[in-house]
Amino acid sequence: MLELRSITKAFGPRRVLDAVSMTLRPGEITGFVGANGAGKTTTMRIVMGLVPYDSGALLWDGAPLRLEEQRTFGYMPEERGLYRKQPVREQLLYFGRLHGMSKRQAAQRADELLDIFGLTSRAGDKLEQLSLGNQQRVQIAVALMHRPRALILDEPFSGLDPDAVHAMAGLVRSAAAEGVPVLFSSHQLDLVERLCDQIVIISAGRIVAAGSADALRARHAPLMRLDAPAVGEWIHEMPGITVTEKTADRVVFIPETPQRAQAVLQRALQSGPVTHFAEVIRPLSEIYQEVTR
Incomplete structure (x- = not known):
C-alpha cells in the first residue's frame, strides 16, 4: 500500500x-x-x-x-x-x-x-x-x-x-x-x-x-426528477424545494429532505398521472465543477 x-x-x-x-x-x-x-x-x-x-x-x-x-x-x-x-x-x-x-x-x-x-x-x-x-x-x-x-x-x-x-x-x-x-x-x-x-x-x-x-455524490444534495403532464406553478410554492429545471411536463428539483420529495410526488398525483419519479444520477463532471469552483 x-x-x-x-x-x-x-x-x-x-x-x-x-x-x-x-x-x-x-x-x-x-x-x-x-x-x-x-x-x-x-x-x-x-x-x-x-x-x-x-x-x-x-x-x-x-x-x-x-x-x-x-x-x-x-x-x-x-x-x-x-x-x-x-x-x-x-x-x-x-x-x-x-x-x-x-x-x-x-x-x-x-x-x-x-x-x-x-x-x-x-x-x-x-x-x-x-x-x-x-x-x-x-x-x-x-x-x-x-x-x-x-x-x-x-x-x-x-x-x-x-x-x-x-x-x-x-x-x-x-x-x-x-x-x-x-x-x-x-x-x-x-x-x-x-x-x-x-x-x-x-x-x-x-x-x-x-x-x-x-x-x-452522497456528499451533495440529491436531485429529483418528476415527469407528469400537469406540473403546474404549484411546484414553486412547495416548502423545502429548490427547482433547478422546469418544462411543461417535467421538473428537476433539490429537496431539503426525502419527506419533501415525497410531498411533491403526492401533490403531483393529485393533479394527474406521474410517468417518472426518481433521483437523478449526477455525472462526475458536475460534481467536479462543484468542488473546484
Whole structure:
C-alpha cells in the first residue's frame, strides 16, 4: 500500500502542492483528476522520486518509501520517453535490462507482453511506424516489464480513439487484478467514473474531494426528477424545494429532505398521472465543477 501524507511542494515562492494526501491500495484503481497545472504531474513525479518534496511523508506498507522500492514502480510519464527509431521489442528488452532483468528474463517478459498487447506482429517495427494507440500500448508495456509493485500513469488515454481507449482500460484493469495499486490521471471524467475504485480531485495544489463516485455524490444534495403532464406553478410554492429545471411536463428539483420529495410526488398525483419519479444520477463532471469552483 502506498500512502501520501500531507505532501507539500513549492517552486520558488509558488506553492504547487499543499498538504496532498491519498492512499493507493493493492488491486485498486485511483483516478487523479484536476485542471492543467493543478498539481497532478508534480505529485506523480514525487511518488517516483523524480522531484523532491518539501514536507510530508511517502509510505510503503506503513514504512518510509525508499529509493529501492520506487525503482520497482512502473511509470508512464506524460512526456512519453521511448525511442521513435528503435524497434518495439528492442525497447522492451532495453528497459527490462535497466531494471536489472537478465537477458533471458527480459526476452521472456517482452514476448509475453507483446502477446498480451496484440503487438507480436509489430515486434520488429520501429515505434514511429505504429499508430498512437499502439505506441501507448508499448509505453505501458515498458512500465510493466519488471512486474511493478505499483503503477503510476500520467494521462495514459490522451489522444486515443475510442477503440484504443477501450483496449487501454482493459490493460489497466488487468494490472490492478494482479494486486497492483494503480494511479492514473485523466481529463476524461466519464472514463474515470467507469474505471476507478476511488477518485481524487485536486485543485490549485489541494485535494478538494476523494472517494468512490457514489461516495462523492452522497456528499451533495440529491436531485429529483418528476415527469407528469400537469406540473403546474404549484411546484414553486412547495416548502423545502429548490427547482433547478422546469418544462411543461417535467421538473428537476433539490429537496431539503426525502419527506419533501415525497410531498411533491403526492401533490403531483393529485393533479394527474406521474410517468417518472426518481433521483437523478449526477455525472462526475458536475460534481467536479462543484468542488473546484
